[in-house]
Amino acid sequence: MLKKIIHLAVFYITNTYRERAVFIFNLLMPLIFTFVLAQASQGPASGEGPTRWPLQVVNQDEGTLGNALQERLAEDELLTVTLAERDSALQVLRDEGTVAVLIIPADFSAQVLAGQELALEYHMTQVANEVQVVQAVIDSALTEMSGSLAAADFTVNVADELGRFEGDAAAQDIYYQTAFAAAQERWQENPPVTVQTQSLTRLDVHENAVAVGINQSAPGMVVMFAMFFTIGGVAVLVVEREQGTLRRLLVLPLNKFTLMTGKLLGIYLAGIVQIAALILVGAFVFKADWGREPVGLTILVLCYAFAITSLGMLMAALVRTSAQANTLTTVIVLPMAALGGAWWPLDIVPAWMRTLGHVFPTAWAMDGFTDLITRGLGVQDILLEAGVLLLYGLVFMAIGIWRFRFE
Amino acid sequence: MKAWTIAWKDTLIRFRDVNALLFMIAAPLLITAIIGSAFGNFINDSGDVPISGIPFIIVDGDETTSSEQLIALFTDDEILAELVATEQMDDLDAAKRRVMVGESRAVLYIPPGFDEQVQGAEAEAGSTTVLELYMDAAATITPNIIRGILDRVAAGYSTALISVDVGVTQVVDDAAAYGPALANLETVVQEQVSGITEDRGRQRITLRQVIEGQDEEESNFSPAAFFGPSMAIFFLLFTVMEGTRSILVEDQEGTLPRLLSTPTRPATILLGKMGGVFLTGVLQFTILLVGSSLLFNMDWGNSPVGILLLVVAFVAAATSLGMFIAAFARDNVQANIIGSAIILIFGILGGNFTTTLNYPDWLITVSKLTLNYWGIEGFSDLTWRGLGLIDILPEVGALVIFAVVAFALAVWRFQKRLIR
Numbered sequence: 001m002l003k004k005i006i007h008l009a010v011f012y013i014t015n016t017y018r019e020r021a022v023f024i025f026n027l028l029m030p031l032i033f034t035f036v037l038a039q040a041s042q043g044p045a046s047g048e049g050p051t052r053w054p055l056q057v058v059n060q061d062e063g064t065l066g067n068a069l070q071e072r073l074a075e076d077e078l079l080t081v082t083l084a085e086r087d088s089a090l091q092v093l094r095d096e097g098t099v100a101v102l103i104i105p106a107d108f109s110a111q112v113l114a115g116q117e118l119a120l121e122y123h124m125t126q127v128a129n130e131v132q133v134v135q136a137v138i139d140s141a142l143t144e145m146s147g148s149l150a151a152a153d154f155t156v157n158v159a160d161e162l163g164r165f166e167g168d169a170a171a172q173d174i175y176y177q178t179a180f181a182a183a184q185e186r187w188q189e190n191p192p193v194t195v196q197t198q199s200l201t202r203l204d205v206h207e208n209a210v211a212v213g214i215n216q217s218a219p220g221m222v223v224m225f226a227m228f229f230t231i232g233g234v235a236v237l238v239v240e241r242e243q244g245t246l247r248r249l250l251v252l253p254l255n256k257f258t259l260m261t262g263k264l265l266g267i268y269l270a271g272i273v274q275i276a277a278l279i280l281v282g283a284f285v286f287k288a289d290w291g292r293e294p295v296g297l298t299i300l301v302l303c304y305a306f307a308i309t310s311l312g313m314l315m316a317a318l319v320r321t322s323a324q325a326n327t328l329t330t331v332i333v334l335p336m337a338a339l340g341g342a343w344w345p346l347d348i349v350p351a352w353m354r355t356l357g358h359v360f361p362t363a364w365a366m367d368g369f370t371d372l373i374t375r376g377l378g379v380q381d382i383l384l385e386a387g388v389l390l391l392y393g394l395v396f397m398a399i400g401i402w403r404f405r406f407e
Numbered sequence: 408m409k410a411w412t413i414a415w416k417d418t419l420i421r422f423r424d425v426n427a428l429l430f431m432i433a434a435p436l437l438i439t440a441i442i443g444s445a446f447g448n449f450i451n452d453s454g455d456v457p458i459s460g461i462p463f464i465i466v467d468g469d470e471t472t473s474s475e476q477l478i479a480l481f482t483d484d485e486i487l488a489e490l491v492a493t494e495q496m497d498d499l500d501a502a503k504r505r506v507m508v509g510e511s512r513a514v515l516y517i518p519p520g521f522d523e524q525v526q527g528a529e530a531e532a533g534s535t536t537v538l539e540l541y542m543d544a545a546a547t548i549t550p551n552i553i554r555g556i557l558d559r560v561a562a563g564y565s566t567a568l569i570s571v572d573v574g575v576t577q578v579v580d581d582a583a584a585y586g587p588a589l590a591n592l593e594t595v596v597q598e599q600v601s602g603i604t605e606d607r608g609r610q611r612i613t614l615r616q617v618i619e620g621q622d623e624e625e626s627n628f629s630p631a632a633f634f635g636p637s638m639a640i641f642f643l644l645f646t647v648m649e650g651t652r653s654i655l656v657e658d659q660e661g662t663l664p665r666l667l668s669t670p671t672r673p674a675t676i677l678l679g680k681m682g683g684v685f686l687t688g689v690l691q692f693t694i695l696l697v698g699s700s701l702l703f704n705m706d707w708g709n710s711p712v713g714i715l716l717l718v719v720a721f722v723a724a725a726t727s728l729g730m731f732i733a734a735f736a737r738d739n740v741q742a743n744i745i746g747s748a749i750i751l752i753f754g755i756l757g758g759n760f761t762t763t764l765n766y767p768d769w770l771i772t773v774s775k776l777t778l779n780y781w782g783i784e785g786f787s788d789l790t791w792r793g794l795g796l797i798d799i800l801p802e803v804g805a806l807v808i809f810a811v812v813a814f815a816l817a818v819w820r821f822q823k824r825l826i827r
Contacts, residue, residue, distance in 0.1 A: 021744045029751050036755045040765040102614075112611060119615035138614060143558065146611045147566035154570035154599055155577050161595045162578070162588040175577070182573045190535045192524055193564040195557045200507045201544035327426040330645075331434045338441045343760070347512060347546040349445040351460035351492075367509065374545040381508055 001258050008262025013270050016233070026274050030225035031281055037217035038286065052080045053134045054098040056089035063109020064177075065145070068184065070104070072141045075188075079137055093123055099134045100124045112149060113176075144187040151183035152176045202292075202376030218288040219369035220342035222278050223362055227308050227333045230271040234312025235325035237263065237404075242322050246406045260401065268309045275301050291372035296379040300368040303389035307361040310393040313400030341366040361392045409671055413679025418686045421650065431646050431691045435638040436698055442634040443703055460492040461549045464502045464514040467495065471522035478517075480560065491553060506543050513542045513550045515557065525564050527571060559610070567603045571596060633762055635705050636786035639695040640779055641750070641759045643688055644725055648746035650684035651729030654821075655739040677821055681730055681814075688722035708789035713796040717789065720806040721782040727813035728778065734820035753777040781805040 016022055057073060059066045074081040084092065089101045101123040105111075111118045122138065124131045156176050159165065165172045240246045249259055279297070282288035290297055315332065319325045337343060339353070340362025346354045357363040368385035371377040421427050463481065467474045481493040496502045502514040516539040524536035540557055542550035575596060582589055654677075657663040666676055696714070699705040707714055729746065736742035754760060756770075757779025763771055774780045785802035788794040 024744065024748050025751075029748070032752060033755050033760075036766075036770065037761060039767055039770055040761045040763075115611075117611050117613070119613045121617050122614040123617045125618065135614060135616075140558075142612045142614070143562045143610060147562055147569060149611060150566045150603060151570035151573045154603055155574035157599050157602075158574050158592070158595050159578055159581075161599070162585050162591060164578075164581070164584060179573050179577055182577065183569050186569045186573060187565070191561075191565040192534070192568040193521075193536050193538065193561045195538045195540055195554065195561045197540045197542055197554055199544040199550075200503055200541050202507075321426075323424075323426045327430045331429060331437070334434065334438055335441055338438060338445070344445065345545075345547060347461075347543075347549045348458060350458065353444055370545045371509065375507060375509065375543075377508065 004254060004258050005262040005265060008259065009266035009269055012233075012263060012266025013273070016266075016270050017273070022229075026225060026229040027277055027281075030221045030278055031285075033225070034217050034221040034278075034282060034288075035286060037221070053078060053130055053137075054080045054082065055134055055138075056082050056084050056092055056098045056101040058084060058086045058089050058101060058103045060086075060106040061104050061108040062106050063113070065109040065112055066104040068180075069108075069141060069145060072144065072184070072188070073102075073138065076137050076141070079134065090123060093125060096125070099130050102138060112145075115153075144184065144191075148180050148183035148187060151186075152180040155179035201374065202378075218278075218282045218286070218290075219366060219373065220337070222275055222282075223304070223340065223342045223365050223369070224333065224337040225278070226271055226275050226305065227311075227336065227362070228329065229274050230267060230305065230308045231312035231315060231329050231333060233267040233270060234264070234309065234316045235319075235322065235329060236267075237313075237316045238319055238325045239322045241406060244407075250406065256406065260404070264309060264313060264397075267312065268305055271305045271309060272301060275305060289373060292376060293372050293378050296368075296372050296377075296382050299379065299386050300365065300372065300382055300389075303386040303393070304361065304365040304368075306393040307365075307389040307396070310396035310400060311361065313404070314396040315400075317400040317403035317405075336360045336362045339363070345370075361389055364388045364392075410675050410679040410682055413676065414682030414686055417650070417653070417680065417683030418690065421646075421683075421687050422690070427646075431642060432694055432698065435642040435695055436702065439635050439638050439699060439705075440703065442638075443705075458549060458552065459489055461490060461552060462511040463491045463493050463553055464505060464511045465493060465495050466497065466499045466502050466514060466516045468499070468519050469517045469521040473522035473525045474517045477521075477560065487556065491556075503541050506541055509543060509545060511543070512546050513540055513553045515540050515553075525568070527568060562610075567600060570603050571600060574599075632706065632791040633783075633787060635695075635699050635703070636790065637759045637783055639692055639699075640721065640782045640786075641754050642695075643691055643722065644728075644750045644753070644779075646691055647684055647688050647722070647725040647729040648732070648742075648750060650687055651681075651726065651733040652739055652742045652746065654680050655733055655736065655742055659739055673822065674818075677818065681726055684729060685722055685726045688726060689718060692718045692722060706790060708793065710789055710796050710799075713789050713799050716796070716803055717782070717785045717799055717806075720803045720810070721778065721785070723810040724778045724782075724806040724813070727810040727817060730817035730821070731813040734817040734824065753779045756780070758783050778806060778809050781809075 055073065057070050059070050070081065070083070073079055086103060092098050093101050103121040103123070122135060156172055156179065159175055237246070250256065279290055283290055315325065315328055319328060339357040340360050341357060342362055346357055346363065364385045368382045371382050465478050465481070467478060478495065481487050481491055499516050505511045506514050518536060518539065521536050524534065538557060538561060540554055542554065578585065578592060654663065667673060696707060700707060732746050732749065733742050736745055756774045757777035758774060759779055763774050763780065766774065781802045785799045788798050788802070
């Protein structure tokens with residue numbers, strides 16, 4: 001019996017991978033999707049050390065605060081600041097010679113000293129990770145400046161209450177400038193309360209490194225396209241039932257158990273081959289990082305492939321025609337991929353959607369990939385996800401086999 | 408008239424098929440609903456931020472009134488309490504472990520000495536108290552939301568402390584100029600400090616992002632308004648491809664030769680078939696448009712004429728593309744493979760799955776070769792960019808050119824195939 005099961009499985013795999021369409025849809029297409037999505041969310045490769053990001057500053061301020069801001073930014077170890085005129089700075093941005101352009105308007109000092117709130121123009125070409133890093137540095141400098149201005153206001157108010165100025169605007173102005181400078185120095189040297197952050201991961205990733213786009217899109221596309229391929233593969237059972245092939249196969253010295261096990265094993269293994277190919281191509285061609293735990297990755301892939309093979313079996317048992325199977329495949333796969341975190345990380349959706357997403361095996365698979373790839377966790381940390389996927393697989397398979405009709 | 412009969416018959420057949428309806432109507436509406444729910448600002452049109460209940464842990468190493476006040480900021484403030492689901496733990500290592508395995512997005516450690524620092528007891532010494540925030544490396548947005556809040560809080564504390572430090576120092580250094588009034592320094596400082604405390608965290612100077620190469624309207628980008636038309640376009644292509652392939656299926660099954668044996672010109676049959684696909688596409692899009700408006704309050708802009716023109720142009724381009732593929736494919740199977748591959752490639756390149764706003768320039772150039780790009784741009788102009796009929800004429804023009812070229816080639820090829 002085992003020999004027959006293996007024969008059926010091997011026959012399915014060789015037959016499947018003989019078709020050109022299989023390479024187009026199940027290997028080429030996910031790689032194209034992965035690459036394009038990575039281009040849309042690209043950043044510097046993870047693991048790189050800190051670097052100095054170029055920033056063009058257009059200082060049109062007629063007062064002194066613009067200079068103060070510009071000098072503060074120039075001193076930051078993460079930035080290389082270049083002063084420029086507006087038009088040339090924006091051209092450099094369009095030519096991708098800088099990450100962003102900050103424009104300090106002519107009335108910057110006047111507005112700020114008058115107590116008004118204002119927004120500085122921050123020009124960028126796309127919302128990429130390095131742009132956000134530079135923006136964070138500028139935000140920090142603006143926070144310090146706002147705080148220093150508040151300190152200067154406070155000092156002048158106290159002095160004024162104590163009768164220091166008696167209408168002497170010049171003296172008040174000197175007091176203000178002195179207090180502002182002292183506060184700026186205090187902010188830069190040792191602000192009383194600061195926040196220090198650290199990303200918790202076991203990977204050797206530098207503090208300022210950001211995840212490369214491909215590491216976000218690769219697992220998601222593997223999860224989605226593996227589902228399409230595997231569930232679609234099980235849908236072949238529906239076609240064979242429609243065409244009467246399954247009934248005819250039972251004439252052979254094969255019992256139903258052997259037949260189904262052989263076919264499902266073939267579909268399962270074909271799915272694993274697909275996932276393995278996508279992982280390897282992703283790693284060697286696109287430099288995707290799949291973590292440091294090949295054993296954990298293998299366990300996760302095996303369990304996920306089992307879960308989706310079983311889901312396909314369940315679907316094959318519930319539908320009546322191949323047309324229904326084809327429709328349901330798309331109707332099931334796309335929402336499950338979206339809800340499960342294959343399209344976007346689940347930490348950005350409402351809590352109820354995160355919970356809903358975890359009704360599906362896709363979310364558990366994505367959790368497992370995230371644990372291995374981004375958090376650098378080990379085998380023991382993905383055992384929960386693997387266990388849940390196995391459980392899904394067992395339940396779906398049990399119902400699917402119980403309900404499946406050969407005719 | 409015969410062409411219309413064929414077209415109407417084919418349309419009715421498609422809309423009577425439950426599977427087809429599920430695929431044409433239910434699937435795109437379902438996915439649009441999911442995307443809209445994920446990014447909020449959609450079903451209830453309230454503009455509420457969709458992110459809520461961010462799991463967050465605080466470990467209080469100070470255990471003083473000041474640290475409790477900091478914690479209360481997250482637990483008692485109505486807005487923050489909804490945004491962040493805060494819990495307290497005693498063990499920092501255990502809390503970090505929970506972040507490491509993804510059970511929480513961040514843990515804040517309030518170190519001992521925090522109270523002395525914020526009460527100003529150590530401020531003169533020039534020391535710094537560091538609030539330690541450990542973040543989930545796998546979460547890109549939510550830990551940074553917490554970080555942003557804490558940065559503002561820390562800035563508020565520092566502003567108050569530096570203000571007092573600088574102010575008092577400057578006044579005392581200038582003591583001779585004040586005379587007896589200096590005796591009131593403490594009272595005046597207390598009064599002025601309350602003003603800073605109320606103002607804590609207010610940022611006077613902020614940044615306004617300007618994405619170069621995009622117009623002012625780009626800042627109104629709404630994921631929900633983007634994905635509604637995007638999914639309609641994506642699923643419409645499947646409908647159109649399946650419809651145009653039906654000619655090859657009928658040829659294979661013998662129905663088409665029988666049709667050709669009747670006193671009906673091949674051109675009429677072809678026109679009828681194409682007309683049926685076109686009509687199906689327009690009806691499908693219209694149903695999706697109405698459905699999304701009624702179910703999700705989706706705003707399709709202020710130009711119904713523009714919407715109609717764009718729908719007609721896009722469906723015409725899609726139908727022509729489908730006919731082109733069917734005309735040049737060897738058989739139904741090959742047409743299915745090529746058609747499906749093109750739909751997926753056009754979908755990802757043209758911006759159906761993620762906005763092309765973030766594509767590098769070279770990729771945007773490539774995406775302009777797809778009709779998806781022009782369709783999405785046109786609908787984006789009318790919906791979240793708030794533009795009008797005139798503004799979509801370039802997109803309509805591109806789609807019409809696509810339709811004319813593909814249609815001409817398809818008709819030329821089909822006439823050779825049908826008359827054999």
